[in-house]
Amino acid sequence: MTAQLARRGLLAGLVAWLFLVLTPAPVQAHANLVETDPADGQVVATAPETITARFDEPVSLAAAGNQLFDAQGDPVDAEFVVRDDALEITPGEELGDGTYVLSWRVISADSHPVTGGITFSVGAPSENVVTVPVVQAEREVTLLKGIAEFVRYAGVLLFAGLAVFVAVLATPVTRRDDALRGRLLRGTLIAGLAAVVGAIALVPLTALWESGEGLSAAASAFTRSGPAVAAASLVALGVAIGWFALRLRHAPLTGGAIGLTLGSLIIVGHTRSYGPFWLVLAADLLHVAAAATWIGGVIGLLIVLRSRPRTTDAAETVSRFSSLAAWAVLLLGLTAAALYWRIAGSIEGLWETAYGRLVLAKLAATVIVAAIGGWNRRTLVPRVEQSKDAARTLRRTLAAEAALLAVVVGLTSALVGAAPPVSTPSAAADEPEPTALVLDVGEDATAEIRVTPGERGVNAVEVALTDADGQPLDLEEAPQLSVALEASDIGPFDRPLSSTRPGRYEATADFPLSGTWTLRLSVRLSQFEAPVVSGEVEIP
Template structure:
C-alpha cells in the first residue's frame, strides 16, 4: 500500500483560509499606512544667526509636515555650554520652546530632535544672540544623541540580516513549490531545502521583531541602554510592527504551500511576506504611491525568487548530480526564470532609484547614493555570473558525457551558484543599511539662510523657499500643500520670475522633483533686493501669485 502524496482536504481548506486572511490583512495594512516624506525645516523664529535687541519669550521651529518631539526633545545652551531651562512641545508642524527665565546678552544654541511622519528622526540646531554675539561659543555637549552611532550600527545589522533571511525564506519556499521536482529520489533535496527555509523563516521573524524596539531607540535618540525602559516595548502598532506581522503571516502561509498542489498559496504567501517591506522605508515617501509601491514589491519579490532559487540549486544539486535528467530539468526551469527576474529587478530598480534619489547629483553627493551605486555594481557582477552559468556552465552539465566530466561540470556550476548567491546576500545586507540613510538631504533653511514665504488660496497652501541668497546660482523650492500640510499636485506646473529695478530675469518653469514639490535654478547677477514672484495655478480659474523680497548678498 502506498501513501498518497496529495494534500488532504483539511490541509487544503486550512491553507485557503490562511491565505485569504493574510491577503485581507495586507490589503488593510497597505491602505492604512499613509505616504509621507522626510520633514524639512521651513522657518524659525528667531531666524538663524539673528541678533535680537531683547530676549525672546519662546523659540519656534516650523516644519513642512507634522512632527513630534523625541525623548531627547529640544535643549537650549548658552555660549559657555551650560543648559538653559525651557519647556518644549510640538503640535502639528510646529515645535515651540518656551524660555522660563530672562536671557543674558550673548549667543544661544537650541539643539532639537524630532520624528517626522515617516518615523525618521531629524536633528539640528539653531543659534541666535541677544544684545550682541558672544566672542566664543562652546559647542553644546548634548547637541547630538550619544547613542546614535551604536544604535544605528546594531539596527543596520539587524535589518540586513532580517531582510536577507526574509527574502531567502520566501524565495526558497517558492523554489520548493514551483521549481524543484517532486517524486521518488527527490526527498533528500526537498527535505534539505525545507530545513534551510524554516531556519531562514525563524531568523527573519526574530530579526524583524527585534527591529521594532531598536527603531524606537533610533527615532528617539536613545542609546542601547534605553532597552531597559518601557518606551521601546510599547510601539508595536507601527509600520515596523506591521512589517513583522506580515512577514510572519506570509511565511506561515508559504510553508503550508510547499507542495505542488498548493504552490499558488506559497507564491501568494511569499509575496505578502516580502510585500510588507513596502510598509516602511523610502518608497512611500517618494510617490506616486501607485507607481513606487508596486515597483518596490516587484523589485524585492524578484530578488527573493532569484536568491531562493540560487540557494535551492546549491542545496539540491549535490543530491541530483547522479540524476542527469532531473538536474537538467531543474536548472533549465531556473535559468528560464532567472532571465525574467533580472529584467524585473533592473526595471523596478531603475524606477525606484529615479523617484527616491530625484537627481543624478544625488548619486554621488549623498551617502545613500554612494551605497546605492555600490549595490548596483554588485548586482552587475551577479548578472555576469548568472550569464556565465546560463550560457556556459549549464550546457556543460547537460552535454557532459561520462561520470568524471559530469561531476566536474556540476562542481563548477555549484561553485558559480554559491558565488552568485553570496553576492546577492551582500546586496541584501546593503539594503538593510540603506533604509536608515536619507536619500535626499533635507534642506535646512536656517543653515542655508533661505528666505521663506507662505500663502493660502482657497484650499491650497503654497510654501516657497529661495537660497542661499547670494550673487550667483540660487535654488527656488516650491511646495504645494493642502491645509493639513500634505503635498498635493497643482492644476499646472508653477513658474517663477525674478526682477530688480530694470533687470528682469524672465519667467522660468519649475521642475517637479516630488509630489507637489518643484525646484528651479536661477543665476542672480547683482546684489541687492530682488522681487521673486511664484505663480501657482490651483484650478482652471485660480492662479495665486506669491511675491517675496530676496536680499541678495555679494558672492563669496
C-alpha cells in the same frame, strides 16, 4: 567547497555592511528645515508664546533630544508638539530676557532621525551662550542596528525566494524525493526564523537610533510603536503562514504569505517619502520580489544539485529557474532605475553622494552576478542533462553567485539607512551660486567654507580642511564655527559642525538679515596649535 564559498559570501556581505555602518557618511537630512520662528540668531523684543520649526515634509517627535535651554545650558520647561510638518515648542512660562538655545530631534517620513537647533534672544543677547547640543545615535546602537538590518533583509529575501523555489520551480525533483523537499523546507524555515529575529531586534534598536538614546534604554524602547513594529508583525505572520502553507502544499496561501513577508521590507524606507505613491510602492515591491526570486533560486539550486538528484529532473529544475531568473534580472534592473529616479533624481548624485556610490557598488556587484548567471544559462544549463562535469561546474558558479548576492544584500540593507541626495529642481540660469571662502589655517593647512544658497534664511555650511598636498585633514576633534553680523551687533553664534568624512564638516546657519556676516573658524591642529581664522560672506 561550494558551501564554504557561499558562507564566505555571507560573511563578506556582513563585513561590507559593517564597514559602511562604521564609516562616516555625509549628513544629508531626509526632512529638510525650511524655516524657524524666531529665526536662528534673531533678537525679538517680546518673548514668543510659541517657537516653530517647519520642515519640507511631515515629521514626528523623537523620544529624546528635544530640549530648550537658557544661555547657561540649564533646561527650560517647554512642551514639544508636532503638527504635520511643523514642530511647535511652547515654553511653560514666559521667557525672560537673554539668549535661549533650542535643540530638536524629529523623525522624517522614512523613519530617519533629523537633528538641529537654533539660538534666539529676548530683549538682548546674553554675553556667554552655550553651544547647541547635537544628539547622535551611539556607535553601538548603529552597529547592532546594521547587523539586524542585514539579517532581516537576508532572511526575508531568502525565505520568500526559497518559498517560490519549493512551490513552483523545484517540483520536478521534490515530487520524487521527499528527503530533498525536507532539506529545502528546513532551509526555508531557517531563513524565516532569521528574518523574524532580525525584525524583532530592529524594534528597540530603531527606536534607540531614532531617539539617540543608548542601549541602557532598550527595555523602554520595546514599548514604542512605529513602522518597525508593523514590519516585525508582518514578517512573523508571513513566515508562520508560509511555513504551514508550504508543508500543506497550498500554493495560493503560500503566495499570500510571500506577499506579506516581502511587504514588510517596504513599510520602512525611502519609498515612504517619495511619489507618486503608487509608482514607488509598486516598483519597490516588484524590486524585492525579483531579488527574492533570484536569491532564493540560486540557494535552492545549490541545495538541489548537492543532493545529486536524477539528471533529467535536475536539468528541468535548472531550466525552469534559468528562464525565470532572466526575467527577474530584467525586472530588477527596471525597478531599480525607477526607484533611483524617483528617490534621488540626479545622475550626478551617483558619484557625488554616499547614497549614489552605494547604488553604484550594488549595481557593479549585481552586473557581475548577472554575467555569471548569463554564462550559466548559455553554456552550462543546456549541458547539465548530458554532462556531470557541467553539473559540477554549475554548482561552483552558483556558489560564486550566492557569495556575490550576499554582498548585494549587504549593500541593499546599507541603502536603507543611508540618506539619499536632496532632490532639487534643475539648475536655472538665475539660481544663486554658493558663497565660498578660502582661508589659510596655519602654514600647511587650508579651509574652504561654502555657504549654500548664500541668501537670507537657513543655509548649509560646508567646511573642507586640506593639507599642503591637498589631502583631507583628519582631525581628532571637529573645528568650531561661529557666525556674526558685527555691523548690527548680532552674534557671534556658535554653529556645531558634524563630521561627514575625514576633513569634511557640515552645519546649518540661519542668516536672518542681509549684510556682511563674519565666519570664524577655530581648528585644533595639535595639542598646542589651534589657530582661529575668519572671513566675510555677503548675504543679499
